[in-house]
Amino acid sequence: PYSLLNRTFESGLVEVIHRENVGLLAYSPLAFGVLSGKYLTGVPHPNARLNLFPNFTRYNSENTRKASAMYNEIAQKFNLTLAQMSLAFVRQQGFVLSTIIGATNLEQLEENINSIHVTLSEEILAEIQKVQDLIPDPAP
Template identity: 35%
Template sequence: MDYDRQPYRRCGRSGLLLPAVSLGLWHNFGEGKPVETQRAILHKALDLGITHFDIADRYGPPFGAAESAFGRIFPKSLRDEVVVTTKGFNPMWDGPYGYGGSRKHLLATLDRSRARLGLDFVDIFYLHRDDEETPLEETAATLDHMVRTGRTLYVGVSNFSPERTAAIARLLRGLGTPLLVHQPSYSLLNRGIEDALLDVLEQEGVGCVVYSPLAQGLLTDRYLDGIPADSRAAEGRFLTPDRVTPQVLAFVRALSAIATARGQSVAQLALAWALRDPRITSVLVGASSPEQLEANVACVDRLDFTDDELTAIEQAAKEAGISA
């Protein structure tokens, strides 16, 4: 493992460091994916100093398959050198206890995740999204219980509003189990967390690990000449053709010119841009090949931006009609 390949950033006001670029197992781990490719991606991640692997109980397909694949492939001798995360909330089995933020569901789904992963504990357990039908006090007490019973070292939330993030952070702090991290979506095409959430995280001392920093592949050169037949947009898989608009393509072309002048690809520029804010702990990237992962991690070779570059990016978004 090359610990010098990329920087490690402190997660909020905790003692935990995470790599600037982390690996998410959302799309490319599970049944139907060649085991050899999954193993090669995982080993390349370790070679690139990626110590943080982001999973969820629903990742696959089918549900649970990404956790099972990771559990089979990951070399257990490196357990103390990595951070393994998973999430709970979404429907996982039939019946009233198969989903949600209740104590009943969350403890059961985490225990099932640990079994699939082959781990006694995970490093971070996230509540995947907010459950406004369950009292926040119950959910916070459950997260605290998970830490105290050794099921997880840290807890986090994902897709929470700024107000609900502040509320659960206060509840957890009162219980003695600080909220470690929030995981929102963030990219040059989705800047909503700049309005209030990042300020809340800074005030509460919570880290921020962002997903979809490449906007499901829109912030790459993948669609500049049309929608490829084998692309995510063509398949309607988490990205639909209607999102590949002339405005988006005009913006990406402008970004491409800025990236070329910086010696980067569009994807590398987009990742570096997301990391420009010190409140962002890490960006999550997926990878369909070791080569793609290596190219994405290379964003760390140029993380600095001049004022002129940032101005040019903002101007390109304005001219293309891209809303933050």
């Protein structure tokens, strides 16, 4: 997976893919739905992914919740949704060739697709990096 909550790919594999002239097909860019924003106030209902798949605890840690809340504040500051900002971040990485998205309803699918029109400014990217520096890869 590659997302705002799991950027471990950047610390070991980016050099290899540049040398080998390949790219990353990023999957789980919304970190199991955590970066969709629906878990910001806790796990919403019994059928939520975090309840259905309890072994995915990396997405349910305190650091993951803290980082997600901080990323959400950045997104709101710039009139974006957390999902838009998260998907735009992944898409803007030079080593990402494409992104595998997922949605459980039409509204989510439309938001995900429309994120292609979002370009993050240097200011937004700098704020994102501050969160990464403070809470590095909370869901590796």
